[in-house]
């Protein structure tokens with residue numbers, strides 16, 4: 136299909152004069168602003184930038200495998216043509232259009248193309264190895280949130296991932312599969328921070344409502360269990376052979392063996408969290424008996440007398456009455472994975488949709504709107520005046536439903 140990438144050669148040009156012939160063109164509803172079909176409405180700038188970036192990437196890949204000089208020059212010219220047409224339209228519109236929506240969309244288009252051309256999305260620091268005296272956690276920290284500084288400039292986010300992986304040195308890194316899963320989880324948080332483009336820092340990346348905060352991280356965990364992804368980097372340390380598919384299947388088998396028990400445990404934790412933060416019993420009750428009662432009522436396991444592990448369960452403090460959001464995230468992530476990524480986890484189109492419809496909004500857009508835009512109205516349900524996740528995808532994945 137490479138021949139399809141080379142279009143009719145364009146004449147030599149510079150960005151500044153690309154629009155001279157059409158700069159004064161009035162807004163024709165039939166043809167779009169400046170004669171561009173996409174610009175029949177202000178939102179068309181988003182599509183125009185998407186197309187320009189996609190086409191430029193195609194051309195760069197094409198050029199990379201191209202020995203012939205005239206073809207390279209033709210392709211380079213088309214990149215400039217594609218990108219500059221969009222930049223010029225956006226700049227002209229920003230400075231001259233009377234409609235506020237057009238001006239705002241044109242500013243956004245300039246901002247995105249600026250970012251595309253200059254390359255940096257943000258800064259990510261990795262401190263992954265355990266060492267003496269280090270805080271024993273695996274976590275994502277937003278050191279500086281992204282924010283819009285001016286109409287065309289953006290403050291790039293700075294993020295750190297701090298983990299405690301053992302048994303590795305930098306010459307030869309050996310991670311357990313559970314470490315890989317953790318790394319993907321934290322990297323999901325990092326991408327949320329790095330790819331969000333919000334006006335204010337307070338809505339940047341992971342600064343979303345708690346019910347939604349763990350969704351990107353849970354979604355990226357799926358990548359750690361997918362053979363098509365693992366074989367790309369998980370290699371034998373001596374032979375360099377990719378991880379055997381059979382081994383991945385048996386890892387998945389071991390995970391599935393206790394999946395329902397694990398889910399029940401998470402429901403139990405969420406119930407404890409809700410009970411301790413919301414119940415107002417008429418008679419005073421100690422936390423040990425509350426936990427013991429919930430365990431008897433909601434799990435398949437007996438409470439072990441004399442134990443009080445929940446006093447060390449720090450999520451009860453840090454997630455106060457919000458631990459259930461991990462379960463919400465599991466449901467949302469399962470739906471997104473099944474609807475968008477399961478068929479091809481490395482699909483550029485799906486990745487681009489994840490970025491533009493989900494991650495880039497940080498906390499600046501209602502999560503239900505984000506989710507519906509992303510995967511349709513199969514992802515949340517209304518119940519008792521509130522909104523809850525649809526459990527269909529997670530249930531199917533875990534084979535919880537009786538097929539008869």
Ligand SMILES: [Zn+2]
Pocket residue numbers: 320324349352
């Ligand atoms: Zn997390």
